[in-house]
Amino acid sequence: MNLRLPAIIGIIGWTIVSCGEAKAPEAATALSLIGTWKLAYSKMIKNGDTTDTYPVKGQEMIKMFNGSHFAFFKHDVSKGSDSSTAVFDSGAGTYELTGDKYEEHLQYCSYRAWEDMHFTFTLSLQHDTLIQRGIEKIDSLNVNQEILEAYIRVR
Template structure:
């Protein structure tokens, strides 16, 4: 008689254990952590610009279970003109990484959604997508290369 009641409990337990997280699936690498930007390539109007972030300009992106934030600044003394920061919510499913920019100094960018494809090579993350913000007259492809920071 008890087996009759035990079977539904076992089935419910198995189903709940196999349910996948909305943000990722079992084959998706872990995107959570702190990432340091190595280089950024911008392609706009057939012009390509590559920015090296190994010198005076530094940027990190911090990603947790639901949100991301980025911070960029110059390490040169007395240079506060290069500071930039923003953040918001994100989703990450397979190789599709989507940022919903909720906070940014330029209000034209706030509330925008940016879709990227992400690939991993060991501790390196490469993010490629389009930044399009009509009010800011921005329409460009960006390719960013990050390295995972160790705790």
């Protein structure tokens, strides 16, 4: 009986801790960011107007992180067989993450005019969902928009 008492107390303690209130989204950490993420949805806010930019029928996008670099890839799922819907976009570079402040330096991009640009975003992580929000501003291209992207971790 004495051996069962610590086990019962442990189970009760674990049950109480695990039944706590739901956590608020937390800042992503480099460790929790590492891996592959699939884009679930994205929005662009420009001049007060919000446009849903993803999902797009017949397309997929992933973003990958290691300890210092990121890369993203978007393509059509028909493998380019329909020239009217064929798409392939990619980019990569370095990043820094401090708390929820995420800074990208885009070194490589299929939209070449976007190369060598810096962007600052806010990241939040809740369970397997990563939310990225911030401003993309490139004066030379007349780009000034806020983006909101949600990614689901690929297991």
